[in-house]
Amino acid sequence: MSYHKVNVDGIMLFEQPFARVPYENYRKVFRASQKNIEKELGAVQNAAKDLASNKSPEADVEATTKAIDGMIARVEGLKRKLSDMQETAAKPTLDVLRERLQHLGTLERLESTTEPEFTRWTDTRLDRWIVDWALRNGKEKTARMIASEKGIEKLVDIDLFSDIRRIEDALSRKSCTEALAWCSENKAALRKLKNTLEFDLRLQEYIELARARKTVEAMAYSKKHLLPWQDTHYRQIVQAAALLCCPPTTACGPYKRLYDPSRWATLVQSFRLAIYHLSTLPTEPLLHLAMYAGLASLRLPACYTHGSRNADCPTCNPDLGELAKEVPFSHHVNSTIVCRERYKIMDADNMPLALPSGQVYSKEVRIIGFKQAVSLRVLMGNGVQLFDDQAAKNSGWVFDPKKPVERARYTDLRKVFIS
Numbered sequence: 001m002s003y004h005k006v007n008v009d010g011i012m013l014f015e016q017p018f019a020r021v022p023y024e025n026y027r028k029v030f031r032a033s034q035k036n037i038e039k040e041l042g043a044v045q046n047a048a049k050d051l052a053s054n055k056s057p058e059a060d061v062e063a064t065t066k067a068i069d070g071m072i073a074r075v076e077g078l079k080r081k082l083s084d085m086q087e088t089a090a091k092p093t094l095d096v097l098r099e100r101l102q103h104l105g106t107l108e109r110l111e112s113t114t115e116p117e118f119t120r121w122t123d124t125r126l127d128r129w130i131v132d133w134a135l136r137n138g139k140e141k142t143a144r145m146i147a148s149e150k151g152i153e154k155l156v157d158i159d160l161f162s163d164i165r166r167i168e169d170a171l172s173r174k175s176c177t178e179a180l181a182w183c184s185e186n187k188a189a190l191r192k193l194k195n196t197l198e199f200d201l202r203l204q205e206y207i208e209l210a211r212a213r214k215t216v217e218a219m220a221y222s223k224k225h226l227l228p229w230q231d232t233h234y235r236q237i238v239q240a241a242a243l244l245c246c247p248p249t250t251a252c253g254p255y256k257r258l259y260d261p262s263r264w265a266t267l268v269q270s271f272r273l274a275i276y277h278l279s280t281l282p283t284e285p286l287l288h289l290a291m292y293a294g295l296a297s298l299r300l301p302a303c304y305t306h307g308s309r310n311a312d313c314p315t316c317n318p319d320l321g322e323l324a325k326e327v328p329f330s331h332h333v334n335s336t337i338v339c340r341e342r343y344k345i346m347d348a349d350n351m352p353l354a355l356p357s358g359q360v361y362s363k364e365v366r367i368i369g370f371k372q373a374v375s376l377r378v379l380m381g382n383g384v385q386l387f388d389d390q391a392a393k394n395s396g397w398v399f400d401p402k403k404p405v406e407r408a409r410y411t412d413l414r415k416v417f418i419s
Contacts, residue, residue, distance in 0.1 A: 004112045014290060015104055018128070020280040021157050022097040028185075029089045033082055040078040044071045099154040128155050129287040135161035136285050157279075164275055171268050174208070176201040179271055189278050197274045199229045203240060204267060207258055210243045218244060295324040310338065352416040356408050359400055360416055 047067055054064070103124070110118050127150045134143040140162060147153050163182075170178040183190060183198040190197065202225040209218035226237050239254060246255040276283055299315045303324070309316035315324040337346045339362035346352040346362045354360045390398050391410035398413065400406045 004114050006107060006110045006113055006118060008107050011107060012104070014286060017279075017281050017286070018155075019097075019100055019104065021160065022093055022100060024279055025160075026090065026093045026097060029085060029093060031188075033085055033090075036078060036081055036085075040074050044074050047071050096154045103155060124150070124152060124155070127152055129285070129290060131156040131158075133285040133287045138165065140165065157281075160279060164272065167271060168268050171264060171271065174264055176205050176267075179267070182271075182275070186278060190274065193274075193277060195274050195277070196233070197270050199226075199233055199236075200267060200270060202226055202229075203236065204263060206240055207243065207263070210240075211248050211259060213247075215244050291323070292327055295320065296327040297330050299324045299327060299329050301329065312338075353413045354416050355398075355400055355406075356412050357400060357403075357406060359402060361401060 047070065051064060051067055103121075106117065106121055110121070112118070127146060131143045131146050131152070134140070134146065135156070135158065140158070143156070143158060143161075147156050147158060167178045167182055170176075180198065180201050183201065187198070202221075206218055206221050206226060209221055222237070222240065226233075226240065230237055240258070243255055243258055246252060246259075248259045250256055250259070273283065275281075282289060295315055298313060303309065303313060303315040303321055314320045337352060338344065339346055339350075339352075344350060344362060350362045352360050352362055396410050397407045398410050400408075
């Protein structure tokens with residue numbers, strides 16, 4: 001049926017970071033290769049022009065030979081550099097990208113969510129989300145163990161989060177060196193995004209020099225690293241200059257905030273947001289996003305009413321129900337009604353029927369027999385009947401599954417139509 005059809009478009013909304021991360025990594029490798037080619041071949045071309053402009057190269061054969069040998073050495077060095085880059089960075093990244101695209105391509109071949117292959121695919125996706133959650137929460141050993149056991153090393157970003165953890169640990173130790181090196185590698189991308197992480201790191205290093213009362217070093221550092229930002233951060237630079245007049249124990253608000261050690265925690269958050277943005281990763285774990293979407297699509301007022309809870313509904317679970325309180329109620333244009341006794345979908349083949357008491361059940365609801373109802377031995381009954389079967393066996397009478405002592409004529413049951 002239509003509700004078993006694989007919703008490829010909906011699934012792909014969650015999978016964009018999954019494919020984008022290796023793609024962005026390969027773009028970095030490509031740009032590095034392009035930069036090396038332009039640098040080395042540019043030098044070779046200039047040397048060739050100099051040789052071509054020499055009107056009498058035979059007058060200095062030794063210099064000409066040396067220039068040609070230099071060009072050959074440059075080209076051979078470029079070849080080695082590109083070959084090493086291909087083996088150490090480009091090829092592994094392409095392998096990861098190919099593996100992930102093949103994994104996503106499996107969805108295109110699936111037609112129904114009931115197929116065993118779709119179940120295996122979703123199990124792998126859940127494993128990926130769990131690894132992603134573990135990596136974001138600093139549980140790298142757990143993440144590596146799960147990835148190794150499930151054979152999904154190429155489907156998760158362990159190396160990326162390992163770098164993130166390394167740089168964050170350095171910032172926690174009050175060292176900006178690793179973060180500044182990362183900013184240098186991604187200078188063009190950060191400038192394009194108008195991200196100010198590099199300035200914030202430079203400012204913090206300046207503040208630490210001021211805290212240590214190294215005035216001369218701080219002034220030299222400001223001239224070299226802060227003044228180039230004066231077009232966009234002039235007021236902050238001026239305030240930083242005045243910081244040299246204030247000791248770390250100052251009570252003056254603006255300068256006290258600059259000396260505040262909590263700025264390091266802010267830098268950690270700024271770095272994480274920057275690298276997530278550059279890697280096209282969401283700021284929340286994918287597992288959380290999936291849970292938010294699932295809970296928002298299932299949450300109903302009935303989930304918080306004890307008598308109407310459904311054992312198969314996640315939001316009716318007390319623990320998940322607490323989490324679901326943070327998301328809005330679901331909105332369905334076309335409702336799907338599930339029998340609270342049988343837990344089967346009520347449709348044209350399994351019509352909802354209303355008893356005179358107002359209780360509604362599906363036609364295939366589990367019902368106890370007449371003798372069991374009369375004797376009130378409800379839990380000892382071994383018969384499972386449909387409403388029409390029960391009516392045939394009990395002279396046209398049927399019984400409420402919730403309150404077996406209450407009975408009604410089968411002809412008094414009304415079909416319910418949901419509009």
